[in-house]
Amino acid sequence: MMAKQKMNINELYAVTGKILVEKGYAGFHFKLVSDQLNVSRSTIYEYFSNKDELIASLMVHLMDTIMAEYDGLDRISEPLEKLRRIFDSFMKYAHLHQILLFAPFVNGESSPSVKKDLVTLRQQHHTLTRVLTEVIDACKEAGSIRQDIPSSLVASLLFQSIQIPKNKTIEDAEWSEMIFRVLLEGYGTRDR
Structure with missing residues (x-):
């Protein structure tokens, strides 16, 4: 009898994410x-019974990583600084959001663990949206963001900003700062 092959789950997640982005959901398979x-496919099957289990587990893992960024938000008193921290994490993990876009393709009925992971993923998304909206509302109260703009619009703009193609000649921190400033201050001149 052959010895059971060991596999590093973080390596498995990294490769899974890379293949998902390159091949899409339909093109993804254990081979x-x-x-x-x-490793052999049977080694992967020892951990996950189908691709939906693996992809759903990866997505929960990615959201856990993103959500961990918000653990220290309570220690920040300035609402705009909190918003900036959330935005910076969006930019930092922009590549992960590409993988999370495959969530609607995952078959929630393929196993109980997939169903559970998809529920967890939805809860995490709702928590993230709630935290972001609360911080936006606090920024409005502090006078950092205009009151007449719906918080949902501000949240959508922040979420969607990760889709802006990055200029490769600009450092990540500078790029993040530039986009945040444009979102906060607009792109018009002050003396219009």
Whole structure:
């Protein structure tokens, strides 16, 4: 009998995410993953019974990573500084959002663990949206953001800003700062 192959779950998640972005949900299968990790498909099946289980588990893992960024928000007193921290994490993890876009394709009925992971993913998304909206509302109360703009619009603009193609000649921190400033101050001149 052959010895059971070991597999690093973080490597599995990294390869899974990479293949999802390159091939899409329909083009994703365990053979591609096993080839890149140099393990047998049966090794992957020891951890996940189908691709939906693996993808759903990866998505929860990614959201856990993103949500961990918000643990220290309570220690920040200035609402605009909190908003900036949330925005910076959006930009930092922009590549992860590409993977999370595949959530609607995952078959929630393929197993109980997939169903559970998709519920967790929805809860995490609602928590993230609630935290963001609360911070936006606090910024409005502090006078940092205009009161006449709906908080949902501000949240959508912040979420969607990760889709802006990054200029490769600009450092990540500078790019993030530039986009945040444009969102906060607009792109018109002050003496219009």
